[in-house]
Amino acid sequence: MSGMLAWVLVALGLLVVTGRRRSVAVGVVTVQALILVGAALNSAATEADVVAAVALAVRGVGLAAVVLWLVARTRENRLVRAGIAPLVRAGLAVGLALLLTWLVPHIGLDSRTDERAVLALVAFGLVAVATRRATLFQILGIVLVENGLALAALSLPRASSLAIELGVAFDLALVVLVAAVFHDRIFAEFGSGDSASLRSLRD
Amino acid sequence: MTSAQALAAGLIAAPALTAGVVGLAPPRLARRTALIGSAPTGAIAAAFVAFALHDLDHPRVGTWLVADPAGGLLVAVISVVGLVSVLVSPAYLDSSQGSVVRVERRERTYFAALYAFWTVLLAVPLAGNVGAAWLLIEATTAASALLVGFSGKGRALEAAWKYLVLTSLGLGVALLGIVLLSAGVPRSGVGALSWQALATFSSGHDMALVAYLLLLVGLAAKIGWAPVHNWLPDAHSEAPAPVSALLSAALLPAVLLVAWRSQLALAPVVGLRTTQTVLIGFGLASLVVAVPFFWRPMAWKRLLAYSSLEHMGVLALGIGFATPLAIAGIVVHLAAHAVAKALGFYAATPLLAHDPRAAGHAVTGIGRTEPRLGAAVGLSLGTLAGLPPFPLFVSEVLVLAGGFQAGRPWAAAIATLLLALGFLGLAHTLIELTVGKRRGGRAVEIAGLRGVTFLTAASAVALLALAAIGPWLSRTDFVDALLRGLP
Structure with a gap:
């Protein structure tokens, strides 16, 4: 994948960490998935590569449809604010990405840029889950991590297994x-998709 | 198709088909179909275990499928716990109300999800490569999260959410480790991820170490090793009791087997001592976190959950020490923990009917108010505490002796101290729970008590048998085969 596209994926990932609106964040992870699909089709050498790219596309668009339906079904009366300001979240995300890049040696992907982008997307996903209180944003954090891993799979020097790639797409879906079922039930039970209300189990 | 492939296909197909049939069956037939469906799964599992343990020197190893002694042991544990969980589920369903789905779909959804979970669990020990193992472990998350939150109550939803998010993230980290391994193995396709191919990793020691750590930290989040164990007490305490038994006695050891296979596969690249030290670190951390909770009054299922944390720690230590004594300890520990922990969770259903306060509080004097229930929880907790002559005492002694034998005296000494502290805390709870001051408890007909009484007697026999064979196990071909790992 070109360096420019890799950094576009990273920039989009940061929007999931800092953005306010759930529907925008859904759009962002979907655009990421579609960029990955384009790159996969562009570099496809075999039929298996094309099938894997199509599976990624189905996964990306399918998840977007499900999550957008969920957004419409569970309208919040007021915004679920994260406990941490957007700039601080962005700082934490970038800090973790830099730390991972420093800690992890050369991974063996096609380019160092791809490696940094993969680690940044994984770091952003982790920070999104840890710092966002809205349950839907936590789901999107997991999707962000998986998009990073899809980029890693695309940048492997040798062909990976189609069965495993399809399995990963299926498992994530x-x-x-x-998670969507539980978000819906949490909304019905607590009147909000705010993970701060999930704090009764403490020792 | 070879015998191993045919048996493995049957082992996975039988519960999967039952899940499908139960899911489509009319609501009034769901329960009966589920109960009948457990028989073929149990029979095929018994055949597979006999096959896997028949020729210890020649395990069947392919790119997708492994049938070896370790897998046979795990399939035995998972099939027994799964079978009994299905059989005791009607008592749970009769004694509880509410669910995450509409009432008319309640039993159908429960049994279909339970069978789906059992199917994937049975497949985990058979995975012939780390990629397939990851896929199956991730699939257990989806199936079991539905069951954890099945009651639909606020606390259950919270537990299921934590479980789903934390283990999915953890497995994301593990997948990053697998991608790194895949990049460094000079093969393409699924062959690059087979257990044997991992030893040919050629991107350098540092990269292999990073990949191993990422993989292990990710799996640790699913095994429930400290410090990435936060979901475990909540999920185990809020899930339906038969599901808690499967989570603790089958899921955690199944994922632990994948961690063990990864350690053995990567030891030539990362270094044997380094890979073992990481496991010992997780083991000690789990004991350090778990033991203080044994000194506090705690609700029954939550106590069992923290006990899982302790026992997964002991198993991590055993794998890390990796001497014949320690491996013999692992075998006894794995089997005895499954029996005692499952019995404890199965007893939770009648316990809650007997004293509903047990859902959120420590209860006392059960042996005085309901002796049969007292015998069940007493046997379970006495075993889990490591009380002699029960087998977890034998296995812990074997693992600790294995630590000294392996030249890890400090780790073994610290573990001995922590296990002794844990034993004292649990022994106090055991006395309070069984013969302590009587508080509450209703003299009512208790659903499922007869079944639990039978299970108590069967468990006592199984536990004493395990205690008897434990000391002789270290010199057997079975332990030798486990020490060698896959060829």
Whole structure:
């Protein structure tokens, strides 16, 4: 993947960490997935590569449809604010990305830029889950991590297994669907998709 | 198709088909279909275990499928716990109300999800490569999260959410480790991820170490090793009791087997001592976190959950020490923990009917108010505490002796101290729980008590048998085969 596209993915990832609106964040992770699909099709050498790219596209668009439906179904009366300001979240995300880049030696992907982008997307996903209180943003944080891993799979020097790639796409879709069910139930039970209300289990 | 492939296909197909049939069955037939469906799964599992343990020197190892002694041991544990969990589920369903789905779909959804979870669990020990193992472990998350939050209550939803998010993130980290491994193995396709191919990793020691750490930290989040264990007490305490038994006695050891296989596969590249030290670190950290909770009054299922943290720590230590004594300890520990922990969770259903306060508080004097229930929780907790002559005492002694044998006296000494402290805390709880001052408890007909009484007797026999064979196990071909790992 070109260096420019990799950094576009990273910039979009930062929007999930800092953005306010759930629907915008859904759009962002979907655009990321579609960029990955374009790159996968562009570099596809075999039929298996094309199938893997199509699976990624179905996953990206399918998840977007499910999550947008969920956004419409669970309208919040007021914005679920994260406990941490956007700039601080961005700082934490960039800091973790830099730390990971410093800690992890050369991974063996096609380019160092791709490696940095992968680590940045994983770091942004982790920070999004840890700092966002809205349950939907936590789901999107997981999707962000998986988009980073999809970029890593695309940048491998040798062909990866189609069965494993399809399995990863299927598993992620399954986990997001189950998370969507729970988001819906949490909204029904607590009147909001705010993970701050999930604090009764403490020792 | 070879015998191993046919048996493995049957082992996965039988519960998967039952899940499908139960999911489509009319609501009134769901329960009966589920109960009947457990028989073929159990029978095929028994055949697979016999096959896997028959020829210890020649395990069947392919790119997708492994049938080896370690896998046979795990399939035995998972099939027994799964079978009993299905059989005791009607008592849970009869004694509880509410669910995450509409009432008319309640039983159907429960059994379909339970069978789906059991199917994936049975497949984990058979995975012939780290990629397939990851996929199956991730699939267990989806199936079991539905079951954890099944009651639909606020606390159950919270537990399920934590479980889903934390383990998915952890497995994302593990997948990054797998991608790094895949980049460094000079093969393409799924062959690059087979257990044998990982030893050919050629991107250098540092890269292999990073990949191993990422993989292990990710798996640790699913095994429930400290410090990435936060979901474990909540999920185990809020899930339906038969599901808690599967989570603790089957899921955690199944994922632990994947961590063990990864350690053995990467030891030639990362360094044997380094890979073992990481496991010992997780083991000691888990004991340090778990033991203080044994000194506090705690609700029954939550106590069992923290006990899982302790026992997964002991198993990590055993794998890390990796001597014949320690491996013999692992075998006994794995089996005895499954029996005692499952019995403890199965007893939770009648316990809650007997004293509803047990859902959120420590209860006392159960042996005085309901002796049969007292015997069940007493046997379970006495075993889990490591009380002699029960097998977890034997296995802990074997693991600790293995630590000294492996030249890790400090780790073994610290673990001995922590286990002794844990034992004292649990022994106090055991006395309070069984013969302590009587508070509450209702003299009512308790659903599922007869089944639990039978399970108590069967568990006592199984536990004493395990305690008897434990000391002789270290000199057997079985332990030798486990020490060698996959060829």
